[in-house]
Amino acid sequence: MGTHVIKMPDIGEGIAEVELSQWHVKVGDLVVEDQVLADVMTDKAMVDIPSPVHGKVIALGGQPGEVMAVGSVLISIEVEGAGNLKESAAPAPVKEAPIAPKTEATVESKPVAAAAPRPAAVCQGPMVAREADERPLASPAVRKHALDLGIQLRLVRGTGPAGRVLHEDLEAYLAQGQSNASAPAAAAYAQRHDEEQIPVIGMRRKIAQRMQDATQRAAHFSYVEEIDVTAIEELRAHLNEKHGASRGKLTLLPFLVRALVVALRDFPQMNARYDDEAQVITRLGAVHVGVATQSDVGLMVPVVRHAEARSLWDSAAEISRLANAARNGKASRDELSGSTITLTSLGALGGIVSTPVLNLPEVAIVGVNKIVERPMVVKGQVVIRKMMNLSSSFDHRVVDGMDAALFIQAIRGLLEQPATLFVE
Known part of the structure; x- marks a missing residue:
């Protein structure tokens, strides 16, 4: 077995450091070639970092929110054979998700529509036990969707890679919740004492x-x-x-x-x-x-x-x-x-x-x-x-x-x- 080390890539435009926004894998995960490993944020765009190899994740080089220098170790993957003895830079990013420039309104062609609130207590679909402070894997879009629907993500079983919660998982949770409509209506008015801390990153x-x-x-x-x-x-x-x-x-x-x-x-x-x-x-x-x-x-x-x-x-x-x-x-x-x-x-x-x-x-x-x-x-x-x-x-x-x-x-x-x- 060998080790393939991926360094923080040079994304261009003279950028010397980028912010690690989100991991899509964790230590112990098996990954395949072209699977997205992490999202990094530049001044202009969110960039996906794909895996160039098949293997097993053995070490992560930083935490979400950490600013990392170009060329620093991003992730280490155990591979079959001798591996890549010379630490290699990540391949060219395959996708860009653009960052919001500094303005504060929206385009007329897509007005922001308020989703109808749904009490989380009514939705009792396929659940998974997580600690109250555990942050499940999910994209920003899925997190926003869950917030609009009144769903606590930690209660939803993720079917994506590494247990990642997908849009389909939210729909399955809601669908199962509809079959449990016999839950007391008073539950929607129950006191809540939960809190959620959201790091301002990415x-x-x-x-x-x-x-x-x-x-x-x-x-x-x-x-x-x-x-x-x-x-x-x-x-x-x-x-x-x-x-x-x-x-x-x-x-x-x-x-x-x-x-x-x-x-x-x-x-x-x-x-x-x-x-x-x-x-x-x-x-x-x-x-x-x-x-x-x-x-x-x-x-x-x-x-x-x-x-x-x-x-x-x-x-x-x-x-x-x-x-x-x-x-x-x-x-x-x-x-x-x-x-x-x-x-x-x-x-x-x-x-x-x-x-x-x-x-x-x-x-x-x-x-x-x-x-x-x-x-x-x-x-x-x-x-x-x-x-x-x-x-x-x-x-x-x-x-x-x-x-x-x-x-x-x-x-x-x-x-x-x-x-x-x-x-x-």
Whole structure:
């Protein structure tokens, strides 16, 4: 028997150290080639580390949350034969799950839906005995799913590798729980005294660091304006009725992207990045719009590149493609970097007002609130109009308040008179 040692790989981009986010194996586990051993977190992405060999895990090189240098020992595997006498670096990562850039809202194409709470006491499906403080193996998506369903993960038997809890295990637990519906209804109101400590590591740590960095370094100020979107919504409905079957349905986002592009022609200082260390502002001609997107693995901002050269349907298709890639953990680093201005929306849950956090080093972020019908006075008459607020934030070190107000007013004018979006 021999030992195959895998070192923390060099993921590129000059990264000298990465954070060990999660182990998918433990000492004593048998692993096969290409099986995912661990997740590591860089500044931009979650990267899976696969096994290059078959064998048995004999040692782990760190604990989740630990920052490890590139080249340090990640894991040791016992293999048949002499093994790899020279410690080898891990093979190229096979999958990237992108990290949430520093923003705080979601893309309109996937509003966050609140799951109906289910009392954990009612769900008495296939169970496994674990200590109260034992943390079962499960992906972040499965943990969130369990939280939404009111299930305590430590009670669920995992059928994945090393007892990993899968989505299917949650469904089996719930299905079994339905057959035990005779449990007293009063159990749902029983007192609870349990606690759960959740380490802030991996993606959540990166989000926390970036949000804190953004709020500490930039001088945020927000500006909110009310917009009558009745006309733009009528145009959108007309275009969807006429061309939806052949070109795809349009949401409001492509129109907002178009409004940004047109307004930025007169306000180039908003389409900029500020290097506060070098004290240099870079204004860009290309408009690369970041669209904040919520996914099971965290918050991220895929980038619609060269929005200035895209039609409505081209923008819509790219937004949809990027949102799906982000939600499925398949967006590349290039698709998650390089934005010049960010658009953030909570969709139907957009509320009345929000205060979005800048996506540094950008200097502007435009936030979209929900559309509501309200009585408005138009030419002396009370009429029902579709109204929406834009809640936007700016870096006051670079953007003056008057310029920010004029910029949002320009967007308002374009959306309220949608023909102007296409007049050159």
